[in-house]
Amino acid sequence: MTIVAEHYDYVVGVDTHARTHTYTALAAGTGAVLDTAVFPTTTTGTTRAISWIRRRTTNGDVLAAVEGTSSYGARLTCALLAEDIPVAEVRPPNRNARAMHGKSDAIDAQAATRSVLGQEVGQLIEPRAAGARTALRVLLAARLLMDHQRTANRNALTALLRGIDLGIDARRPLKDAQIATIAAWRTVPHAQADVVVARAEAKRLAIAIRAGTEQLAANRTSLQTLAEELAPGLQETPGIGPVTAAIIVCAYSHHGRIRSEAAFAALAGVAPRPASSGNTTRHRLNRSGDRQLNRAFETIVRTRISFDPVTRDYVARARATGKSSREIRRNLKRYVARSVFRQLQAIMG
Structure with missing residues (x-):
């Protein structure tokens, strides 16, 4: 198998952050550092960075080694691929490497570059594809948040019903029918202040739980459709x-x-x-x-x-x-x- 240093003429390492990215260009054959630059993460900054890469890597094939291709480097990855610059995903330096070489954005960018020089081209980690797969990741992250929130609301409602007698048996986990009953409660006239407040809070939590259940069902339907589109069967x-x-x-x-x-x-x-x-x-x-x-x-x-x-x-x-x-x-x-x-x-x- 061919390694990166033999297949590409230049490798550009990128240390990604929220506001700026640091770029280091190396000659793949010799490992010599050609230049290092910092550009903002804005659209204009990314355009300038790609122009900088083109100027520093003339007359040769170039590979971009980018940290965080699914987070801080996601937009940059899309822009590089759109310019027909292949991208390999690299991991940040470990603690031992940082203890030996120190820590700065330029050092991390250079480490990202050198980490792929000896790798086989076929074993490079390719960035995750965008499109429907990105939609799936968003839906999964949203589902996790909705599930946690619904569980928190259910636990809070159970604790409330066990602490104040509102006529609901909460010795066991609440059933959907009980939650539906609580969500339909009306204001009780001439009740004590603690009962009025507790019933209002219980109703709010029950409505939130039912809304969370509906949102999770819709989320599941969307996941089913997109997953079937990407991986039929x-x-x-x-x-x-x-x-x-x-x-x-x-x-x-x-x-x-x-x-x-x-x-x-x-x-x-x-x-x-x-x-x-x-x-x-x-x-x-x-x-x-x-x-x-x-x-x-x-x-x-x-x-x-x-x-x-x-x-x-x-x-x-x-x-x-x-x-x-x-x-x-x-x-x-x-x-x-x-x-x-x-x-x-x-x-x-």
Whole structure:
């Protein structure tokens, strides 16, 4: 395989921030620093930065190594790709590197450049594609916020009903029918001040809970539509619903971003890690990687265990050999990651 230093003539590293980006241009063959500059993140500043890149990298192929392509560097990434400048996503320097070389925007930009020089071109991390995938990420972030808010409102309502007797049995989790009843309450005349205030607050919380439920339902419908558009048939796989499908599609993004099913498993935090000692040979759960993607695979596995006959047969056989429930789920998540990756390669490749 060809490495970046052999394939490209120039590499431009970018350390991204909210207000400014710092750019460093290097000659790929020699590693010599050609120039460093800082430009604002405005549209005009990005245009000036691209012109600067063109002037510093004449008569040769150039690669941009950008930090934070999905956050501070998202707009810059789109602008570079629109100018036919390939972009590779790089991670910020770790603590050991900063302890050795120091910390500044120029140093980080140069580190971003040098971090890709020795990498194989086929193993570069490509930025996540925009369009419908960006819409999916926005919907998932919104869903997380709405779910947290609805849970907080439900907990607050339960606590209120347990603290003040308003005629609702709150010894157990509230049912939807009880919440609907509370949301339809009217003002009680000649009631004590604490009861009036408590009923008004309970009604407000109940209305907020019902609104949150409706918003989550609409969010789920949107996720289902977009996920099916990007990965047709993925939601027909046992255990995969609209939310888990959207998480998987966002993590996979597009063909070429993840080089192998092993890398996909590592990204999801489901690649087994050795935990052997002495006469004991075993593996443990991997707690690194994309935790949202890991939770999606956990949901898929638990769903399959509850209804899928093939999965339940495997669980029974594994338990007969002495495996624990956590070890069984780890094995199943690794299997699901492998099969889902191959499916994504087929339908999104």
